[in-house]
Amino acid sequence: MIRRPFQMVWLSAALAGLAPPVLAHTHTPAQAATQPAEQTAWGIAGSTDASVRSIEIRMTDDMRFTPASIRVKQGETIRFVISNAGRKLHEMVIGTPGAIAEHAALMKKFPKMEHADAWMAHVLPRQRGELLWHFNRPGSFEFACLVGNHYAQGMRGMIEVTP
Template sequence: MLTPRMLTPIVAGLMLGMASLGLHAHGSKEHGPRQAVVKEQTGWGIAGDAEQVSRSLEVVMTDDMRFTPAAVKVSEGETLRIVVRNAGQMMHELVIGDSEALAEHAEMMVRFPNMEHDEPYMAHVPPGETAEIIWTFNRAGEFEFACLLPGHYQAGMIAKVVVESPRLASREHERSQSVQ
């Protein structure tokens, strides 16, 4: 039989594990202002600095479970101000990631629909409002924007993000110039 003394480390370990995952109750409340951004390198980039923004990109989310634009090209090392506008009547979000991480997180959202996540590569946007992500795409590759709210990802609310390395982009430019 487990005693209260035996349960304390178990409960503490579970709470620590949940905290390390960054999971919180979601509910319908609006998210408050973001706390100081923790810069943590991910496979798809790192939180950017406003002073380093090279361009702004508006991404519109709609209730037909689509992002506009549906595909974006970025140069490796580029810092974008992503202005995320919800043109729909329901809550949407934009989460940047690779396809594996997004699919895994979307599956968790289906199992735990009240889960909240707040990372610098995510924006939760109530209907008719806008949010902003400043992100440095410092890894070349193919990534995605996705809405991970239950049912949205499964309905195809995903956009492609191609981050080209400067070497690859200059080689393609040279090839296109030689063809002309």
């Protein structure tokens, strides 16, 4: 009899080790400092060595960014200083409209997915965060919050990068 409960505990522990890792929507800073910069269609992680312009972004629980439209010149590095004025976790993710829509669909399918890349910043309620991005490609890009159904509720904005 004693042997059987021990075997059950051992079996449970062994099976737990085989389970896939739990995915969680992280609020840690982007991993840009520990990973090499990755060129994307919308730019590359910024460097503090470059001339940097700061733009303040405010996120609220009414599912809006302020400002919702930003103009940037190609070659500029922008430090987005992001404040979450709400009581919910929010994020700012930059990308092409297609990349944002694809990421939003993935987040809908896996709402607790862990992700941290240089083009996104997760900001806890009543906290501030930063995102440093170098816009080396011209075009129209989006920024959005993909937490929960925030994107579907209109939490998005536009970045116009001019040559």
